[in-house]
Amino acid sequence: MNFILTHTKMELKLFFRETMAVMFTFIVPAACFVVFGLMFKNNNYDGLDYFQAYIPSMISIIIFTTAFFSMGLQIVIDREKGVYKRLQGTPLNQSAIFTATIIKGFLAIYIGAIEILLIAKFGFGSELTSSAFEFFIALTYCSITFFAIGFIVSSLAKRMQTALGIAMVAMYPMFFLSGATLPIETFPEFLQKAAYAVPLTYVVNVLRDGWNGTLFTSGAVIDLLVLLGILGVSSIIGIKYFRWSD
DSSP states (O other), X not given: OXXXXXXXXXXXXXXXXXXXXXXXXXXXXXXXXXXHHHHHTTOEETTEEHHHHHXXXXXXXXXXXXXXXXXXXXXXXXXXXXXXXXXXXXXXXXXXXXXXXXXHHHHHHHHHHHHHHHXXXXXXXXXXXXXXXXXXXXXXXXXXXXXXXXHHHHHHOOSHHHHHHHHHHHHHHHHHTSSSSSOGGGSOHHHHHHGGGOHHXXXXXXXXXXXXXXXXXXXXXXXXXXXXHHHHHHHHHHHHHXXXXX
């Protein structure tokens, strides 16, 4: 346990030293939420007001950025710098490193989510969810799924530039086709269909179900199962190809 705590502290230090990780995890989602909130706070989306729909949506962006930038990209950077190779000469084992990395990811997501909630509550005077437990379950479930996807990035990319390229290419469809920033129903029909190929679409749906108290209903089953399938496939790929050192 002491090994895990020690490495978690190191992971958090490395995280806060990486400007890009901090920017995409805490600054970009918060800025988007404020801008879109000022523009669309009086709109309704499929029977939901702006905050019912877009508090969970903006938090989905934090899940994506944490998985791809704070975890996937960061692991590649640390591996390229030889951090994990140096750790092989210490009592710290790979399971402790993996656990600490996951803990770091959860902390980043939970802190980012709290940031969005504080902005919604004190910046816009929005009511927060009455289904906090369901939302927490949804947030945790979606986070685990995207952690697995993030590990695919760190498994397939050998260099930081490659991992960054993958993350940046994935970012645009994740942001704009998933419903995280713009309502899917406003898209042309072919883009609405394309949205179902974007994993973050299902995260948005599950988080909205958790936020609005419908996570444990039949309407959420398909989204939950799709994420479970993504988690399974991503885990298999990650286990097969992931390496702590070159």
